[in-house]
Amino acid sequence: MNKKPNLKDVAKVAGVSAITVSRVLSNPDKVSEKLRTKVEQAVHEIGYIRNHAASALASRRSGVIAVIIPSLSNIVFNDVLQGIYSAVKQHHLQVVLGDCHYSPLEEEKLIATLLSQSPEGFILTGTDQTDYARKLLQQSGIPIVQLMELSDCPIDMNIGFSHFNAGVDITNHLLQKGYRKLGFLGARMDTRTQQRLAGFKKAIADFKQPCQSYVVTTTQSSSIRLGGQLLQAVMAESQGQCDAVFCCNDDLALGALFETKRMNLKVPADIAICGFNDLEASALVEPAITSVASPRYEMGQQAVELLMTASGKDKTHKPPIDVGYRIVERAST
Amino acid sequence: MNKKPNLKDVAKVAGVSAITVSRVLSNPDKVSEKLRTKVEQAVHEIGYIRNHAASALASRRSGVIAVIIPSLSNIVFNDVLQGIYSAVKQHHLQVVLGDCHYSPLEEEKLIATLLSQSPEGFILTGTDQTDYARKLLQQSGIPIVQLMELSDCPIDMNIGFSHFNAGVDITNHLLQKGYRKLGFLGARMDTRTQQRLAGFKKAIADFKQPCQSYVVTTTQSSSIRLGGQLLQAVMAESQGQCDAVFCCNDDLALGALFETKRMNLKVPADIAICGFNDLEASALVEPAITSVASPRYEMGQQAVELLMTASGKDKTHKPPIDVGYRIVERAST
DNA sequence: AGTCAAAATGGTTGCGCTATCATTTTATCT
DNA sequence: AGATAAAATGATAGCGCAACCATTTTGACT
Structure with missing residues (x-):
């Protein structure tokens, strides 16, 4: 196996100077058609591939x-x-x-x-x-x-x-629907999840009527399975009172929804569920899950x-x- | 904004030669602790970051x-x-x-x-x-x-x-369970999907008893929604006879499952569903979906x-x- | 203290390419 | 045809680093 061909090798085959080959590769317009064709053939023939490291070093553009x-x-x-x-x-x-x-x-x-x-x-x-x-x-x-x-x-x-505003809005959505015992299910608890939670708390604090909130979070990473576990947890904590959950993402929401079936809870009659991110599955499960979409x-x-x-x-x-x-x-x- | 610091700048600050700095970065063991500390401080102080292009060019290792x-x-x-x-x-x-x-x-x-x-x-x-x-x-x-x-x-x-073998095995699984009107739902139809389909056909061809097959494929990319559509299609093509579907992946299988609820079909009593890839959701939906797992x-x-x-x-x-x-x-x- | 090996450090060079400038060729006009 | 501009091509240098080899320092032993 010969070592990799370089510009000079192409130049030799094409019968031009190295710099012309370089130009064909980066500024084809600056080269006459005749030479360009010759060079392109040579490149293809010997399978030349430009050395990115050298190119980046010389041109100060890494691409x-x-x-x-x-x-x-x-x-x-x-x-x-x-x-x-x-x-x-x-x-x-x-x-x-x-x-x-x-x-x-x-x-x-x-x-x-x-x-x-x-x-x-x-x-x-x-x-x-x-x-x-x-x-x-x-x-x-x-x-x-x-x-x-x-x-x-x-x-x-x-x-x-703003994840905070989104948290406020979705919580208000639940409140307007008449739910008063709201749960928050959070996983991972990265900054964006924390902002959603802050929005949740803010909306509840600002609400004019009495209402309850139950916050269940974990730093575990999110998954569908975890959503089911967190639903269990929030129902335990609220002694079965919780009538709506805001899940910090749709994976949790899906898991919570699947869990309601096992717990024989009707959605949304017994408990409402909303998620975040609007994944494809959320629109297609039964019942479809309310969520927050972003581009x-x-x-x-x-x-x-x-x-x-x-x-x-x-x-x-x-x-x-x-x-x-x-x-x-x-x-x- | 001064231009980016290079090895020499670090060397000057640390009071050593450029090559020593280079060694601290790539072979710390080869440098005495005293110099190493000095160099590391200098690097951190001026925020030096090695130029990867130059390093790759000189060392012939791109990393x-x-x-x-x-x-x-x-x-x-x-x-x-x-x-x-x-x-x-x-x-x-x-x-x-x-x-x-x-x-x-x-x-x-x-x-x-x-x-x-x-x-x-x-x-x-x-x-x-x-x-x-x-x-x-x-x-x-x-x-x-x-x-x-x-x-x-x-x-x-x-x-x-072997996607072919997996296709054969999962199809045989359906046949052994007593299903005789098998549908194949395929999206994208890349080579691996084609191999799964080939396995499906082979298993049916080799089966000793009479059985029917219905193949519905599309080159559209796979999605949950598409799974529902393909289920509709295979039921139409089989005039409602199809009693089991092998979906070329779990997205389709999930979509097919969701669609059965809308069509008021019982799974697996009216129709069996199996998928491919064993996604998390497949284990958690109701009923859970048979699938093919790989590491x-x-x-x-x-x-x-x-x-x-x-x-x-x-x-x-x-x-x-x-x-x-x-x-x-x-x-x- | 003197010897030698091993470890630590430094100087020089070239990796393959493109920026810059110099030169040659071609085109355009009077 | 001659003058000028414009396009095409080429020669040279250097990007920042690490390989290679040379030199210095250190440590271990007699």
């Missing part, structure tokens, strides 16, 4: 976007990722993805690692970075987008929606677009972009 | 693993990815991920792009690559793993299981380990690794 999400297994981030990938493709960039497992410390390490790739943009989830991480990011001068939630003091750009795919896309337009070094402060959310009312409430 | 999956949205590949990421972390590597949308041509382009990163290993899904893609991969000399299914002529290494996470992990041990240039042909599968029998059949 890479760094992305950190808190969890690969959570389908919510998957949707965002798909949006990111779809947008990145247009710009001929590569994504380097990190999973920080909801840990700011792990995120800090990841940020350092990913910065070494000299990414042309950085997409972070949430606004909960360590100080050192923020320092590194700021010093890098790279455009940065923080996704999913809104921040008063974003590192650079910010796009998301995740579009958020991912828009994040990339923001990065691309921002590389123009305008250090003007950009206001956070609120993509909003929508309460999808269904039979479960 | 990157390339991965191509057919779909980001399919949770099945998500599991594999998680396994890959968990293993990659141990080895201090980065993943560069591509989504080829089930298209060999798109995959070919991705392979060329990702090869330019000089990855130290390449993980592909399936065995359906174009000739030129195979040429590029072979010529690169990089260790390669093809995942998910087994191949007679793998490019390099191969780990997966996806472990497959991902093992793929990375294979790549890492294989970089030793042993060009011996390695036999495919069959990780097997398991039929999980539940109430739906």
